[in-house]
Amino acid sequence: MKILLYNPDNGVTRNFMPHLWMFLLQALTPAGHEVLLIDGNAQPMDEAQIAQYVRDQKIGLVGIGAMTRMIAKAYRMADAIRATGVPVVMGGPHVTEMADEALGRDGGPRHADAVALGEADETWPQIVNDAAQGKLKEVYAPVDVFGQERKPSLQDYPAIPWQSIDLNQFNLVPGAARGMLQKIGEGWGTFRIIPVESGRGCPYGCEFCTVTGFFGDSIRFRTNESVVKELLALKARARSEKGQMAVFFIDDNFAINVKRTKSLLRDIITAGAQVHWVAQISANLLRDEELIDLIAASGGKWIFIGMESVDPANLKDMNKGFNKPEEYAAVLERLAKRNVYAITSFIVGMDNDTTGVAERTLEQVRTWPPGLPIFGLLTPLPGTPLYKRLETAGRLTRPKHWQEFIAFTMAHTPLKMTIEEAHAEVNYGWAHCYSPEAIADAVNSLDDEPLGYRVNIFLARLCFRGIYFPMLGKFAWLKVIAQNRKTIFILVKEAVFGRKKRPQPAAPEPAYAERETAEASGD
Ligand code: B12
Ligand code: SF4
Numbered sequence: 001m002k003i004l005l006y007n008p009d010n011g012v013t014r015n016f017m018p019h020l021w022m023f024l025l026q027a028l029t030p031a032g033h034e035v036l037l038i039d040g041n042a043q044p045m046d047e048a049q050i051a052q053y054v055r056d057q058k059i060g061l062v063g064i065g066a067m068t069r070m071i072a073k074a075y076r077m078a079d080a081i082r083a084t085g086v087p088v089v090m091g092g093p094h095v096t097e098m099a100d101e102a103l104g105r106d107g108g109p110r111h112a113d114a115v116a117l118g119e120a121d122e123t124w125p126q127i128v129n130d131a132a133q134g135k136l137k138e139v140y141a142p143v144d145v146f147g148q149e150r151k152p153s154l155q156d157y158p159a160i161p162w163q164s165i166d167l168n169q170f171n172l173v174p175g176a177a178r179g180m181l182q183k184i185g186e187g188w189g190t191f192r193i194i195p196v197e198s199g200r201g202c203p204y205g206c207e208f209c210t211v212t213g214f215f216g217d218s219i220r221f222r223t224n225e226s227v228v229k230e231l232l233a234l235k236a237r238a239r240s241e242k243g244q245m246a247v248f249f250i251d252d253n254f255a256i257n258v259k260r261t262k263s264l265l266r267d268i269i270t271a272g273a274q275v276h277w278v279a280q281i282s283a284n285l286l287r288d289e290e291l292i293d294l295i296a297a298s299g300g301k302w303i304f305i306g307m308e309s310v311d312p313a314n315l316k317d318m319n320k321g322f323n324k325p326e327e328y329a330a331v332l333e334r335l336a337k338r339n340v341y342a343i344t345s346f347i348v349g350m351d352n353d354t355t356g357v358a359e360r361t362l363e364q365v366r367t368w369p370p371g372l373p374i375f376g377l378l379t380p381l382p383g384t385p386l387y388k389r390l391e392t393a394g395r396l397t398r399p400k401h402w403q404e405f406i407a408f409t410m411a412h413t414p415l416k417m418t419i420e421e422a423h424a425e426v427n428y429g430w431a432h433c434y435s436p437e438a439i440a441d442a443v444n445s446l447d448d449e450p451l452g453y454r455v456n457i458f459l460a461r462l463c464f465r466g467i468y469f470p471m472l473g474k475f476a477w478l479k480v481i482a483q484n485r486k487t488i489f490i491l492v493k494e495a496v497f498g499r500k501k502r503p504q505p506a507a508p509e510p511a512y513a514e515r516e517t518a519e520a521s522g523d
Pocket of ligand 2: 202203204205206209210211212252253282306
């Protein structure tokens with residue numbers, strides 16, 4: 001049987017990274033079936049196109065995975081596929097919470113023949129076998145013989161065949177430049193960001209997050225050996241095609257067990273499996289200097305930190321009181337000292353937020369080493385404690401907001417400001433962090449660092465700008481390049497002519513004790 005795994009586009013950005021679930025399920029598919037992958041972010045398709053594709057390729061089963069924000073598109077695509085007579089199975093965090101919606105059991109239209117609840121590592125082979133025999137059931141749940149939910153242990157994680165998977169749709173290097181760039185250094189003909197997981201689960205249970213409910217508070221890890229092997233395979237692939245590759249460790253909290261993270265990073269270093277990597281780690285776990293040394297030495301470049309708010313009252317409300325705003329600066333400086341920078345994520349619209357929250361946050365951000373601040377609106381995702389609380393309080397203005405997803409638009413009323421005020425705050429945050437002046441300031445703040453770091457922060461800021469300000473298409477990019485031409489000129493000049501010698505800071509006044517000694521010794 002031919003199987004298509006499809007991930008819908010998010011309608012806002014071209015995702016910079018493919019979704020892991022597709023590669024994982026492909027690797028877990030029983031022998032004898034062919035699996036094709038389409039990520040709508042890389043290969044945009046509409047309903048008619050996907051139906052045609054399914055017919056042309058003689059697909060026998062389609063699997064669709066989606067987050068809440070993509071579910072409306074996922075349902076439309078599923079409807080078009082089912083109209084061709086091909087069964088659709090859906091999985092992922094949204095349908096796990098809203099299975100009745102996907103199956104049309106809530107009074108609405110039916111979109112899926114079957115849903116896979118929760119982690120599908122163990123149910124997927126059964127789904128494929130049932131579909132091949134025309135005996136697809138409606139619901140697949142990962143349960144043990146007693147009917148209790150069972151979480152895969154990850155100890156026998158499958159080897160994803162990165163050396164042979166078709167990754168053409170995920171190359172971030174523009175087609176026209178590939179030939180030329182392949183010849184530069186070790187080669188830049190391809191550049192891909194590949195998702196790798198080293199573990200699952202987070203016990204913290206922040207109020208707005210689906211992770212603790214979905215993956216459970218039982219934390220599970222792959223063996224170090226299996227992660228190291230995967231990194232080595234990815235490195236070999238990049239080398240063989242004269243390209244580059246970076247890894248996003250998609251674990252919810254990569255350092256949730258600091259001892260184990262250190263041991264993994266040590267093993268990566270020992271095996272020479274270092275790649276440039278990004279990971280999500282909460283600020284409270286970044287206190288350990290040895291951990292930060294190992295992050296830097298193993299190739300860690302960017303750490304995503306869910307700071308959420310600089311207001312402790314908000315953090316407490318969200319059950320995220322373990323975030324201590326007073327230690328954010330120290331955490332970021334600890335990272336920056338090793339040239340590791342942070343993607344700092346903030347949520348606007350929390351119950352203690354009032355107008356001016358974006359500027360109050362930026363007052364702090366400006367005192368930190370440069371990074372990539374991002375701003376989002378508090379969103380009640382189905383299945384979260386936040387959703388239940390707001391529903392009970394009658395504060396949901398669009399209880400089924402996912403059925404008509406509107407980017408950067410609230411679905412509930414904040415307590416101390418209006419929805420429009422919250423939108424304006426998010427806009428303020430993005431506009432002030434990604435204006436040409438702000439980007440130039442970020443680059444200049446790394447004045448003492450080698451050119452590579454300055455270029456890195458410049459390019460990263462340009463890309464992240466696109467999360468809020470749509471930058472789809474060549475024209476949009478040209479406009480951004482024109483707006484940032486001064487910074488580009490300075491960086492290019494430095495690359496071509498080298499760095500202008502900067503005035504050395506005056507020698508510091510000797511410390512009191514040194515002065516005393518020098519005077520006493522007659523120097
Ligand atoms: C990596 C990641 C991202 C990446 C992008 C996704 C990517 N390209 O991988 C980035 C950083 C860009 C991102 C952004 C966002 N993310 Co995100 N992200 C994740 C993260 C950390 C890992 C995803 C992952 O690969 N997990 C590992 C795989 C193996 O798990 P999985 O995808 O759930 O798949 C398993 C099952 O669900 C199931 N399954 C999944 N799909 C399918 C399909 C079929 C057919 C079947 C049978 C089974 C199946 O089988 C898999 C194996 O068990 C998750 C949290 C998490 N741990 O999952 C959040 C998560 C998916 N993100 C989330 C959110 C909310 C967002 C944002 C909206 C945040 C924001 N406010 O901006 C944005 C939106 C991005 C966008 N514009 O599209 C939520 C989604 C919740 C929901 N109900 O939708 C999650 C769950 C985290 C959370 N805080 O609750 N994210
Ligand atoms: S620390 Fe992160 S992954 Fe864990 S519950 Fe909180 S937001 Fe979710």
